[in-house]
Amino acid sequence: MSLYTTHSTSTVKAMTSIFEYEFMVRALIGGAMVGALAPVLGMFLVLRRFALIADTLSHVAFMGVAIGLITKISPPLVALGTTSIAAIAIDQLRARRMMPGDAALAVFLYAALAIAVVVISLAGGFNVDLFSYLFGSVLTINTTDLWLVAGLMVVVIGFVGMFFSELAQSSFDGDLARTSGVPVGLVNLILAVLTGATITLSMRIVGVLLIGALIVIPVIASLRLATGLRTAVILAMAFGVFSSLIGLTIAYYANVAPGGAVVLTAVGLLVTVEVGVALRERLQHDKWRATDPSR
Amino acid sequence: MSNETTQVKTPNSVLEFNHAWFAYNGEPVIEDLTFALEKGQFAAILGPNGGGKTTMLRLALGLAKPSRGSVTLFGEPPVKFRSWGRVGYVPQATEGVQTRFPATAEEVVAQGLYRGFDPIAVWRSNGRDAVIQAMETVDIADMRGRRITSLSVGQQQRVLIARALVREPELLMLDEPLAGIDASGQEQFHTLLRRLNSAMGMTILLVSHDIGAVMREATSVACINRSLVFHGPTHTLTQRELAELYGFPVDVLVHDALHEHR
Numbered sequence: 001m002s003l004y005t006t007h008s009t010s011t012v013k014a015m016t017s018i019f020e021y022e023f024m025v026r027a028l029i030g031g032a033m034v035g036a037l038a039p040v041l042g043m044f045l046v047l048r049r050f051a052l053i054a055d056t057l058s059h060v061a062f063m064g065v066a067i068g069l070i071t072k073i074s075p076p077l078v079a080l081g082t083t084s085i086a087a088i089a090i091d092q093l094r095a096r097r098m099m100p101g102d103a104a105l106a107v108f109l110y111a112a113l114a115i116a117v118v119v120i121s122l123a124g125g126f127n128v129d130l131f132s133y134l135f136g137s138v139l140t141i142n143t144t145d146l147w148l149v150a151g152l153m154v155v156v157i158g159f160v161g162m163f164f165s166e167l168a169q170s171s172f173d174g175d176l177a178r179t180s181g182v183p184v185g186l187v188n189l190i191l192a193v194l195t196g197a198t199i200t201l202s203m204r205i206v207g208v209l210l211i212g213a214l215i216v217i218p219v220i221a222s223l224r225l226a227t228g229l230r231t232a233v234i235l236a237m238a239f240g241v242f243s244s245l246i247g248l249t250i251a252y253y254a255n256v257a258p259g260g261a262v263v264l265t266a267v268g269l270l271v272t273v274e275v276g277v278a279l280r281e282r283l284q285h286d287k288w289r290a291t292d293p294s295r
Numbered sequence: 296m297s298n299e300t301t302q303v304k305t306p307n308s309v310l311e312f313n314h315a316w317f318a319y320n321g322e323p324v325i326e327d328l329t330f331a332l333e334k335g336q337f338a339a340i341l342g343p344n345g346g347g348k349t350t351m352l353r354l355a356l357g358l359a360k361p362s363r364g365s366v367t368l369f370g371e372p373p374v375k376f377r378s379w380g381r382v383g384y385v386p387q388a389t390e391g392v393q394t395r396f397p398a399t400a401e402e403v404v405a406q407g408l409y410r411g412f413d414p415i416a417v418w419r420s421n422g423r424d425a426v427i428q429a430m431e432t433v434d435i436a437d438m439r440g441r442r443i444t445s446l447s448v449g450q451q452q453r454v455l456i457a458r459a460l461v462r463e464p465e466l467l468m469l470d471e472p473l474a475g476i477d478a479s480g481q482e483q484f485h486t487l488l489r490r491l492n493s494a495m496g497m498t499i500l501l502v503s504h505d506i507g508a509v510m511r512e513a514t515s516v517a518c519i520n521r522s523l524v525f526h527g528p529t530h531t532l533t534q535r536e537l538a539e540l541y542g543f544p545v546d547v548l549v550h551d552a553l554h555e556h557r
Contacts, residue, residue, distance in 0.1 A: 047396060162414040169406050172396055176386060176455075179356045180409045180462075181379030223395050227442050232397040 018252050026146060027138035027205065027248055031262065033149045034202040035214065035244030039222070039236035040160050041195050042215035046223070047171035050101060053090065054212035056109040057196045060086040062208045063112040064200070065133045066119040075133065076148075076200055083196030086112070091192045095185055136207030136259035138248065149201050156194055160233070163187060168229050205244075207259035214240060217266040221273045239269055307334040309466050309498050310355055314364035317350055324350045326522040327364070334465075337492040337499045339513035339529075341506060343541050346520040348502045349387065352470050355500075356384060369466075380410055383459030385469040388452045400446060400454045401439035404430055407461035429461040430454075432487065434480075449475035456484075460491075466498045467491065473505065481505070485512045506537065 018024050045051045064079030071078070086108050094101040120126060132140055160167060169177035170184040178184050195215070202211045218239035219232075226232035247262030254261070310332040317325040324347045332338055342348050353359040354366050357373030368376050404426045430436040433453040438446060443454060452475055459467060473481050485508050491497040492514075503509050509516055509529070516532050518525040518540045525536040538544045 163412075165406070165409060165413070168398070169409065172398065172403070172406070173386070175353075175356075175358050176384065176406075178358060179379060179382060179384045180406065181377065181411060182409065183412075223397055226397045228399060228402060229397050 018249060023139050023141065024248075024252060026141045026143070027258065028245060030141050030146050030149055030205045031138075031244035031248045031258075032241050033146070033153050034198075034205050034211075035218075035240035035242070035262075036237045037149070037153050037156055037198055037240075038202060038211065038214040039218040039240040040156055040233060041191065041198055042219040043222075043229075043233050043236055044160075044167050044171050044191055045195065046216060046219045048174075051216045051219075052102070052105050052212075053087075053192065053195060054199065054215040056090070056105045056112070057083050057087060058199045058203070058208045058211050059109045059116070060112040061196070061200050061203055062133065063116040063119070065203070065208070066116040066123075066130065069127075069129055070119055070123045075129075076204075079200045079203070080197060082112075083200050084193050087192035087196040088189065091189050095188065133203050134208055135257055136203065136205050136210070138205065138251075138258050141204055145201070145204055149205075152194075152197055152201050156198065159190060159194060163190075164230075167191070205258075206262055210259040210263045213263040213266060214243065217263070217270055218243060221266075221270040224273050224277050239266070243269060308332065308367075309334050309336075309369060310500065311367045312351070312354070312364070313366070315354060315361040315366050316363040317347075317354060317359060317361050319350070323521060325354065325361070328519070328523055330517055330523055330526060332466075332498065332500055334498055335492075335496055337488065337512065337514045338501070339509040339516045340500065340502045340519055341504075341509060341516060341537075341540065342519040342524075348519055349470055351519060352384075352468055352500070352502060355468065356382070380462060381465045383407070383462045383464030383467045385452075385455050385459045385467075385472045387470045387474065388448060388455055396444060398443050399439065400435060400441050400443055400450075401426055401430070403443050403454050404439075404457045404461055407458040425461050426457075429457040432460060433457050434483070447475065449477065449480065452476060453480075464497065466500070468500045470502045471504060472501070473503070481508065488512060 018028075042051065042054065045053060061079040061083050064082035065075040067073075067082070068075030068078035090101075090104045090108055093099045093104040099107070120130065131137075166177070166182050166184075166187045169180065169182050170187050174184050198215075199208070199211050202214070206214055218236045221239050222232050222236035226235050243266035244262050247265035248258050250256070250265065251258035251261035308331050310330075312328045312330040315325060315328045316323065328347075328351070330351075340348050340351065350359060354361055355368060355373060357368070357376060360374060366373055369378065369381060405423075407429070408425065427436055427439065430439055433456050435450060435453045435457065438450060438454075443451060446454065452472060456469070456472055459469075473484060476484065488499055488501065489512050492499050499513075501509070501513065510532070513529050515527060516525070516529050517523060518532070518536060520540055524540045525532060534544070
């Protein structure tokens, strides 16, 4: 009946403790890890105005899943392959100035979506499996998925920690970074490939259609508050984890789609931050007027 | 190994353009440019807008490749150059840095300390003294905790200059660094450049629009309008060449400078 039949059967027994179900515990662990992981890469994508690569790569991942389902090869594995290839191709088209960055993103997004649609029609239409990748399905997360995400988290946080200066400088000004000896091309390439891997491994939890939101929205919220880049990254991670945990909890008790609940929590957080910052600025302004009698 | 020689290719050449050409979208920007910058020189580049001044710096820095001819930086093609610690670069900041980048002025200056991959750099806090000293040199030490995006374009420009100075480069390249800086700041800045050049022996390549200041401070000048119109010691530059360069008579600013020079 609804798009979300895959998990609604188990969440009807709402109001029982969220931790009584092993799948929910797995979902919370996975969600927390994805929530921490996605904004770390997102920070450097947003700062170089390349955040929409997340959207493009998630469509490419979806294409990979469709191909994997029809060829009976592990869908996440195929998706990992397609996102890596697409990430490298987009990066190289941009680096060699063969195509403007946003044009390359658009071409890859629509080509991938078109291939996915064709493959799905060949397979005789959508099925439950495909929906679980599109919108995320907490029921199907298994321990292997969690270990994969944990492994990726170690790689991503290790990369960002070790290459922090390089990432910061190439996000600040690519040409300036190059003339300081920063290997900007290599850093951009690794960033793109890790973004593809993060999307692929996160799609079971948040879903292909919404993972881009988790990469971008916590970052926008944290940039509103932080003064330094290190603080901004840590704050964005905290926002991501918060959105995942609260969103999944809401999804469990309200019996709604977990991916949507997670992203809506992140949006709510962003709105709260924006309103809070606006109020604070208003207050400071009033205080300044109050202490200056000439106004 | 040989001592002073007066050949064209002396080991003292910091930067050399050898019949370099560059076209952008089929439109020639640099035509047959031959130019050498010797160690210890303070050279200025003058020329009209769109005359290829910025492109010349981009070629020198390996951000663009010549379509014909060659460019060498410390004897190497810039695209293969690795000793970036020897070079300081101040880009044009006419539009200011991108919005929302979360870094303080001090953090941006500290970027200049980059000396290659260092896996634990994120935890380090050394080099602070050098950073503060560089900021004091351009009079922005009191802004070190301010977010870079909250500064004016002129202040951001000073941050970028401090970022280049903290590298203690042998060669300093500046692309119209005075946009957005007021008259007294410009005066201070020219004094600073002269001091860096004469006292510390820093080689300087300055792209500028301020003909008067160039005439006063620089030791040599190159006039570029796609190709080299003039290159020589500053005092040999005449109004006739300037008129040829800009396409109209240039006198007001130059007049005093030409007479008081040296």
